Amino acid sequence: MRRKILDAAKTLFLELGFEKTSIRNIADAIEYSPGTIYLYFKDKNELFFALHQEAFMVLLGQFSKVTQVEDPLDKLVVMGKEYLTFAFENPELYDLMFLMSAPIETLDCCNEIWMEGIQAFNLVTQIVTECINKGYFKDQNAEDLSMTFWASVHGLASIHLRKRSTMFLESERIPRLERAFDVLIDMIKKL
Numbered sequence: 307m308r309r310k311i312l313d314a315a316k317t318l319f320l321e322l323g324f325e326k327t328s329i330r331n332i333a334d335a336i337e338y339s340p341g342t343i344y345l346y347f348k349d350k351n352e353l354f355f356a357l358h359q360e361a362f363m364v365l366l367g368q369f370s371k372v373t374q375v376e377d378p379l380d381k382l383v384v385m386g387k388e389y390l391t392f393a394f395e396n397p398e399l400y401d402l403m404f405l406m407s408a409p410i411e412t413l414d415c416c417n418e419i420w421m422e423g424i425q426a427f428n429l430v431t432q433i434v435t436e437c438i439n440k441g442y443f444k445d446q447n448a449e450d451l452s453m454t455f456w457a458s459v460h461g462l463a464s465i466h467l468r469k470r471s472t473m474f475l476e477s478e479r480i481p482r483l484e485r486a487f488d489v490l491i492d493m494i495k496k497l
Contacts, residue, residue, distance in 0.1 A: 308346050310336050312360070315353050320398050324354060324406060354402075361399035362422035368392050369429060378436035383491055385433060386459045390487060393463035394480065400467060404460060430456055443497045451497070458490050 314335040318327040329350055333340040347353040368388050375381045393400040403422075431452040437443050443451055462483045465471050471479045 307338075307342070311343055311346055311353065312357055316357050316398065316402070319354060319357070319406070320401060324350075329353075357402055359422060361396075361403045362426065364396065364399060365389070365392050365403070366425065366429075372429075372433070378433055378440050379442050379495070381433045382430075382437060382455065382494075385430065386455070386487060386491070389459050390463055390483070393467060397467050400463065405464065405467070427452060427456065443494070446497055451494075455490075455494065459487065462486055462490075 311332060315327070315332045318331050318335060322331070327350065329340045329343050332353070333343055336342075343353070347356065368391070369385060371388055372381045372385050375384050431448050434443065434452045434455065435448045438446065438448055466479060466483055471483065474482055
């Protein structure tokens with residue numbers, strides 16, 4: 307039942323947006339009463355946040371490929387490529403994770419920390435620190451460089467997912483973003 311609720315909620319959140327989706331809409335979609343949903347989730351915010359957490363688990367699972375790579379700079383490249391692959395193959399999840407503000411607003415009102423964000427950022431920072439320890443990125447701050455890397459790769463994914471790359475032929479869009487990622491890596495290597 308919990309899975310059924312989450313799947314229906316995800317569909318409605320993406321179709322209608324967070325504000326226009328209600329517990330009643332979700333209940334109608336699964337053909338149960340709203341009371342059934344409240345047995346599993348205290349409110350719409352908790353339900354939305356559960357979807358957000360699930361999406362991060364999928365992304366972090368995709369990052370497991372990074373552990374198979376020895377050189378830290380190669381790890382960073384693989385992580386960036388996996389991030390883009392995840393975004394392009396899972397646009398709905400990426401939307402829930404990074405583009406919709408509702409899950410973070412839920413945390414703000416509860417004075418909680420965004421643990422999924424910290425976990426992902428720490429993983430990037432760990433790899434950047436390994437790079438620094440191996441002699442890459444001399445005189446760079448690991449956290450600052452990690453934020454720059456994450457923001458750059460996120461920007462490439464967002465440009466595509468928000469259809470801001472439609473100025474190019476469809477056949478050029480992904481290859482162009484991949485080449486932009488390669489330029490980013492070349493710039494980082496020169497640090």
